[in-house]
Amino acid sequence: MPVAFPSLKSATIAAAIALAAPATVAQAFDAVRLYGAAAGTDGGTVGLGYIAGTQYQGSNERRNMVLPLLDYQWTSGWFAGTSNGLGYDFAKRDDLQYGLRLTADLGRKQSRSEVLRGMGDVDIKPQVGAFLNYFPSREFFLTSSLRYGSGNDGRGLVIDLGAGHATQLATQWRLTLGAAVSLANADYMQAYFGVTPAQAAGSSHAVYSAGAGLREAKVNGSLTYFVSQRLSFTTALSIGTLLGDAKNSPLTRQASTPTAVFAMAYAF
Numbered sequence: 659m660p661v662a663f664p665s666l667k668s669a670t671i672a673a674a675i676a677l678a679a680p681a682t683v684a685q686a687f688d689a690v691r692l693y694g695a696a697a698g699t700d701g702g703t704v705g706l707g708y709i710a711g712t713q714y715q716g717s718n719e720r721r722n723m724v725l726p727l728l729d730y731q732w733t734s735g736w737f738a739g740t741s742n743g744l745g746y747d748f749a750k751r752d753d754l755q756y757g758l759r760l761t762a763d764l765g766r767k768q769s770r771s772e773v774l775r776g777m778g779d780v781d782i783k784p785q786v787g788a789f790l791n792y793f794p795s796r797e798f799f800l801t802s803s804l805r806y807g808s809g810n811d812g813r814g815l816v817i818d819l820g821a822g823h824a825t826q827l828a829t830q831w832r833l834t835l836g837a838a839v840s841l842a843n844a845d846y847m848q849a850y851f852g853v854t855p856a857q858a859a860g861s862s863h864a865v866y867s868a869g870a871g872l873r874e875a876k877v878n879g880s881l882t883y884f885v886s887q888r889l890s891f892t893t894a895l896s897i898g899t900l901l902g903d904a905k906n907s908p909l910t911r912q913a914s915t916p917t918a919v920f921a922m923a924y925a926f
Contacts, residue, residue, distance in 0.1 A: 687741075687742070687743050687761035687762070687785070687787075687803075687805065688803065688816075688818040688820075688838070688840070689789065689791070689801040689802070689803050689818055689820055689838075690737075690742050690745065690747075690755065690757075690759065690789040690791060690801070690803060691741060691742065691791075691801070692731055692737055692742065692747055692755055692791075699733060700730075700731070700732050700733055701730070701731065701925065701926065702728070702729055702730030702731065702739070702925070702926055703727065703728075703729050703730075703739075703923050703924065703925050703926070704726075704727060704728050704923070704924050704926065705726075705727040705728075705921055705922045705923035705924055706724065706725070706726060706727060706921065706922050707724070707725050707726075707727055707919060707920070707921040707922075708722070708723070708724050708919070708920045708921070709722070709723045709724075709725060709917065709918075709919050710722050710917060710918040710919075711723065711915075711917045712912075712915050712917070713770040713771045714766050714770055714771060714774065714909075715850060715851075715874075715900065715904070715910075716851070716900055716904065716905075716907060716909055716910030716911060716912065716913070717770075717771055717773070717911055717912065717915075718911040718912035718915075719770075719771055719911075721770075725740070726740060727739075727740055727741065727921065727923060728740050729741050729742055731747070733750075735747045735748060735750050735757070737759075742759065742761075743759045743760055743761035743762070744759060744760045744761075745757055745758055745759025745760065745789070746758055746759070752793070753792070753793045753794075754791070754792055754793070755789070755790070755791040755792075756788075756789060756790040756791070757788070757789060758786070758787070758788050758789075759786075759787055759788070759789060760784060760785065760786060760787075761784075761785045761787060761805060762782060762783065762784055762785060763780075763782065763783045763784075763785050763805070763807065763808035763809070763814065764782055765779060765780045765781050765782040765783065766779065766780040766850065767779050773909060773911060774909070775861060775862075776857060776860035776861030776862070776863075777853070777857050777860075777861055777863075777909070778857065778860075780809060780810060780849055780850065781810055783807050783808050783809065783810075783812055783814075784807055785805040785806060785807040785808060786805075786806055786807055787803060787804050787805035787806060788803070788804050789801075789802065789803040789804075790802045790803075796824075797823050797824055797825065798821070798822070798823055799821070799822050799823075799824070800820070800821050801818070801819070801820040801821070801822075801838075802817070802818065802819050802820070803817070803818045804816075804817050805818075808845075808846055808849065809845050809846055809848075809849030809850075810849060811845060811849070813843075813845040814842065814843065814845045814846030814849055815842065815843040815845065815846060816840060816841070816842045816843075816846055816873070817840070817841045817842075818838060818839075818840050819838060819839050819840075819841075820836060820837065820838030820839075821836060821837060821838070822834055822835060822836030822837070823835050823836070830883055830884045830885075831881065831882070831883055831884075832881070832882045832884070833879070833880070833881055833882075834879065834880045834881075834882070835877075835878070835879045836877070836878050836879070837875070837876065837877045837878070838875070838876050838878075839872060839874070839875045839876075840872070840873045840874045840875075840876075841870075841871065841872055841873060842870065842871075842873045842904075843870045844868070844869050844870040846873075847868035847869060847870060847871070847873065847903055847904065848867065848868050850868075850904075850909075851866075851868040851903060851904045851907035851909060851910070852866055852867055852868040852903075852907070853865055853866040853907075853908060853909070863908040863909065864908060866907060866908050867903075868903040868904065868907060869902075869903050871901075871902040871903060872901040872902050873900065873901060873902070873904045874898050874899065874900050874901060874904065875898070875899050875901060876896055876897060876898035876899065877896070877897055878894060878895065878896035878897070879894065879895055880892050880893065880894035880895075880919070881893050881894070887925070888924055888925045888926070889922075889923075889924050889925075890922070890923050890924075891920075891921070891922050891923075892919070892920070892921045892922075892923070893918075893919070893920055894918070894919040894920075894921070895916060895917070895918055895919075896916070896917045896919070897914060897915070897916050897917075898914070898915055898917070899913055899914040900913045900914075
């Protein structure tokens with residue numbers, strides 16, 4: 659029998675941004691979070707988020723952004739939005755979610771930083787993927803996702819694995835803590851952290867080959883205040899640390915970076 663969970667939609671939409679925030683937008687769509695409505699109902703969330711992040715993965719230069727939030731899910735299992743992409747949840751349950759989806763790798767512009775000058779742009783690419791989430795209780799959650807299609811050659815693969823715990827501190831306050839790791843194949847790592855001979859000739863960096871493996875580990879926390887059952891405000895902090903070849907890349911200026919998120923969400 660599926661466990662009937664209370665609605666966490668406003669809190670977890672903001673938490674989703676916090677998990678994606680270490681690279682500002684480059685790591686968007688890291689996990690699927692379907693909290694727009696309870697199983698068997700339609701519903702969505704709309705809002706606004708302020709992200710204090712970095713110019714690119716491994717940058718020590720700050721980048722501040724204001725992003726709209728809009729996510730919706732249907733009783734049929736379909737969902738669409740800025741946090742989750744376009745996809746289908748086959749389970750249609752509150753304690754288990756699995757399915758397929760389409761997202762986008764948002765790429766990277768060399769104009770973002772002097773460090774990237776001569777590296778060329780990493781183009782925006784569509785991604786296909788799958789996800790599996792499990793909620794063993796009302797407080798704990800496990801997330802996983804696979805996305806394929808990033809990088810200029812369209813062969814980049816990223817796998818994200820996460821876990822978290824949500825606590826109701828008081829009637830109107832909710833605290834969520836989590837941790838996650840990201841793994842990537844050689845095509846993704848080379849696109850974002852490697853330096854080809856042609857790029858080395860046009861930049862100040864030496865040739866660098868980035869191989870497959872762990873890309874990043876991160877911890878995050880968010881505190882949400884519910885003004886009402888529909889309106890909420892969230893403050894979140896995420897700290898991501900690059901690992902392996904990503905950490906050792908000549909493009910990486912700071913391996914560990916904090917990111918702050920402030921979000922307002924309204925459930926409908």
